[in-house]
Every structure is written in structure tokens, then in C-alpha cells.
Amino acid sequence: MHVPASFPAVSSEEALAMAIDAVGRAEFVPATLDYLRLTAPFHGCLALIFENAKRPVHVYDNVRAERRAIVIDRYLDGAYLLDPFREYFLSGRGDAVARMRDVAPDRFRNSTYYQSYYSHIRLKDEIGIFVALANGKTLFFSIGPMGAEREFTAIDVRALKRVLPVLSALCRRHFDRYEPGEAGSLAVNIEEVLTQGAGACLSPRESQIAALILKGHSTEAIARLIAISGGTVKLHRKNIYRKLGISSQGELFNLLLSEMTKS
Structure with missing residues (x-):
């Protein structure tokens, strides 16, 4: 996944102001991610809309073009059905921050999802951020840590949980009028x-x-x-x-x- 070489040289308050100013505009998600990166450093991000058992709707990613078939297309083609984070969403948790280790099954690394998909996306660790939208849908951010060998810390998780109410308010203001395309209309079990x-x-x-x-x-x-x-x-x-x-x-x-x- 690709991110800028360095984080914006701004304070968290300035980054938050930029995200607020971007509500309703195309640059909202990148601006919001810049704010989150000052809370807990992370590398790449995939943002989706979840709705019940329907196919996820792609919102944003910063995956390099040559990696899209492996990371994005394969996930949306069906691997999402086995994603532990989607299972967590289907359990109805609402706004939440969770690490992969907290939601994965007991034999996750032996699972077909891990061996056929997850191991190929080169994530050492992953955090899922869930924002329940007023229209009954849920915005899901998947973020990966900085560096191939780094894992998220308990401090990172606490920091993200601390700003979750701010993130949720921002995203609800921006996405409440979001209408997913036809790709998300089919329920899949x-x-x-x-x-x-x-x-x-x-x-x-x-x-x-x-x-x-x-x-x-x-x-x-x-x-x-x-x-x-x-x-x-x-x-x-x-x-x-x-x-x-x-x-x-x-x-x-x-x-x-x-x-x-x-x-």
C-alpha cells in the first residue's frame, strides 16, 4: 500500500480542522486519514460500506495499482465472506475499534482465508474501525501498521478508541447521504x-x-x-x-x- 513519504507537518487540531472542512467533498477520506495517522501511525487503508449480508461497497483505498488484483479485487470477489472483521460487523457491535487478533478465529493462520488471501496482502497486523451510519449502513476502515514488521500497540488502540466519537461524528456528517452503487445491492450468505x-x-x-x-x-x-x-x-x-x-x-x-x- 502507498502513503505519502511523510505525515503532514500539522498539529492534530489543524488536521481535524482540515477533515471538517472536507466534509461533503471528494478529499474527505484522505483528509480524515491524515487526522487519524496523527493519532496512531498506520500505513495503508481500505474503506468499505457494510450493510447486513450484502456485498461490501468500495469507498476508498491507497493500494498500489500493481497490487489491486490481489488486495482489492480478490477481496471484493468473495474473500470478504471469510473476513473476521465482517463477522464482527455482522454480530452488531456498532461503533468500534478492534485488532485482528481480537476478532479472528482460534486457527486463523491455518484458515483458507489466511492462506489463500490474507498472507498475500502482506499485513503483519490490522485494525478495523467501524462507524455506524444513520442510514443503517456501517463504514469500515481497515488500516495496516507502518513497516512490514511492525504491529499495532495497545497504546495505538486506546488512542483510536479515544478519537472514535470524533471520527464517527465526522463520517456520519459526510456519509449519511452516501448511496452505494448496484454492486452492494445483492445479499450474499x-x-x-x-x-x-x-x-x-x-x-x-x-x-x-x-x-x-x-x-x-x-x-x-x-x-x-x-x-x-x-x-x-x-x-x-x-x-x-x-x-x-x-x-x-x-x-x-x-x-x-x-x-x-x-x-
Whole structure:
């Protein structure tokens, strides 16, 4: 992701004034990010509109052109269905600041989302910022830390939480009249996608378990979430792979993306 070589040589109060002045104009998001960077340093940003189970609507990013296919297009093509931050949003938390480690499943680094998508976007850490808009939608900022090896600190999180009321007021003033394009009009449920096409052979329980597997939940976590035994989870996994004629989470993920492109 690309950001200017240095932060604006202004105070946080001056940066906030610039963001306020940009409300209603095209430069609002960049100006607001400049203000946030003086609160907690971060590198790049992807901003989306979330609404219930609908496809996210792209608002802003500063990803380099040669990285867009991997970072942006692949996410919007279907990887978002497995994003732990989207799961956090769907749980109805409202305005919030959260680190990836706080929202990810217990086996996140073993998940298909991580191995097939997240590992390729080169983020050591990630913070999600959620702003509930008056029109029922939620503005979501994904921000990555400065430097490939740096992680966000507890101080960074506290600082962002401290300015969240200011950020929320700004964004609501700017985005309350925001109308997402047609790309956000289709409701998508991962379990339903998994029962389309080749997945039509799966039972509702099997599609539920397949979705949890893809999101990175361990056998033990799935058993707890849906109140069955670990042995039953393993049996369902075996049946899912047999019915679909696959042998790995990677193949299951590719099947999901294939069905997404048809919808």
C-alpha cells in the first residue's frame, strides 16, 4: 500500500480542522486519514460500506495499482465472506475499534482465508474501525501498521478508541447521504453460496460447517459453536470433502470463489 513519504507537518487540531472542512467533498477520506495517522501511525487503508449480508461497497483505498488484483479485487470477489472483521460487523457491535487478533478465529493462520488471501496482502497486523451510519449502513476502515514488521500497540488502540466519537461524528456528517452503487445491492450468505452449483449436494448443516472451516475455526471451536461433538464435526468434514470431490480447504475456497463469480 502507498502513503505519502511523510505525515503532514500539522498539529492534530489543524488536521481535524482540515477533515471538517472536507466534509461533503471528494478529499474527505484522505483528509480524515491524515487526522487519524496523527493519532496512531498506520500505513495503508481500505474503506468499505457494510450493510447486513450484502456485498461490501468500495469507498476508498491507497493500494498500489500493481497490487489491486490481489488486495482489492480478490477481496471484493468473495474473500470478504471469510473476513473476521465482517463477522464482527455482522454480530452488531456498532461503533468500534478492534485488532485482528481480537476478532479472528482460534486457527486463523491455518484458515483458507489466511492462506489463500490474507498472507498475500502482506499485513503483519490490522485494525478495523467501524462507524455506524444513520442510514443503517456501517463504514469500515481497515488500516495496516507502518513497516512490514511492525504491529499495532495497545497504546495505538486506546488512542483510536479515544478519537472514535470524533471520527464517527465526522463520517456520519459526510456519509449519511452516501448511496452505494448496484454492486452492494445483492445479499450474499456464505452458507447459501456453498450450496449452489457443485455444493448443492451439501445439507444445511454441512454448508454451515464448511463455512466455519473456511473462516478458520478449529474442530473444537466448531463443536462448541454448534453444540455437537468434535467427532461429529470430523465426520461432517469427511462427508463434505467426499461429496464435493475435494481434499483440501484450498479447493473448498476455490469452489466458493467460483460460485461467487456466477452470482
